[in-house]
Amino acid sequence: xxxxxxxxxxxxxxxxxxxxxxxxxxxxxxxxxxxxxxxxxxxxxxxxxxxxxxxxxxxxxxxxxxxxxxxxxxxxxxxxxxxxxxxxxxxxxxxxxxxxxxxxxxxxxxxxxxxxxxxxxxxxxxxxxxxxxxxxxxxxxxxxxxxxxxxxxxxxxxxxxxxxxxxxxxxxxxxxxxxxx
Numbered sequence: 001x002x003x004x005x006x007x008x009x010x011x012x013x014x015x016x017x018x019x020x021x022x023x024x025x026x027x028x029x030x031x032x033x034x035x036x037x038x039x040x041x042x043x044x045x046x047x048x049x050x051x052x053x054x055x056x057x058x059x060x061x062x063x064x065x066x067x068x069x070x071x072x073x074x075x076x077x078x079x080x081x082x083x084x085x086x087x088x089x090x091x092x093x094x095x096x097x098x099x100x101x102x103x104x105x106x107x108x109x110x111x112x113x114x115x116x117x118x119x120x121x122x123x124x125x126x127x128x129x130x131x132x133x134x135x136x137x138x139x140x141x142x143x144x145x146x147x148x149x150x151x152x153x154x155x156x157x158x159x160x161x162x163x164x165x166x167x168x169x170x171x172x173x174x175x176x177x178x179x180x181x
Contacts, residue, residue, distance in 0.1 A: 029100070
């Protein structure tokens with residue numbers, strides 16, 4: 001069983017868009033239909049005796065996770081190291097139907113426009129085929145890690161704490177923070 005964090009904030013954002021269009025380089029028209037934009041973020045703060053004192057804490061000890069006033073005053077070199085901040089964010093875009101077509105704005109070429117091919121991706125009425133999907137994740141922590149590790153990534157315990165705090169019924173934005181989504 002994981003302990004709860006001293007401070008925890010979760011944010012979830014989901015925005016469906018029916019259609020959007022763009023024109024690139026004055027001759028390429030792009031059309032997007034059934035767009036879903038999702039964003040999720042989680043931040044939590046823990047008080048970590050082992051990180052603050054820069055030595056491991058024995059889980060079988062009576063004083064596990066506890067600190068005396070003397071230890072707080074004399075054995076914690078930097079008080080800010082007692083507070084471990086962990087954050088994770090994820091954003092995703094899903095487009096069900098995508099169309100790209102050439103639109104050459106030259107007088108006289110509009111007659112051949114119907115014969116210029118278009119790129120259609122998706123558009124499946126069953127909803128099973130997605131034209132485009134992109135997910136970006138970022139996580140970081142202030143906890144000190146071993147010299148050879150990536151110091152700014154969440155450790156497995158902190159990642160489990162984050163994942164366990166997110167209900168499976170939440171929107172896609174928060175579920176993207178979990179490793180298996």
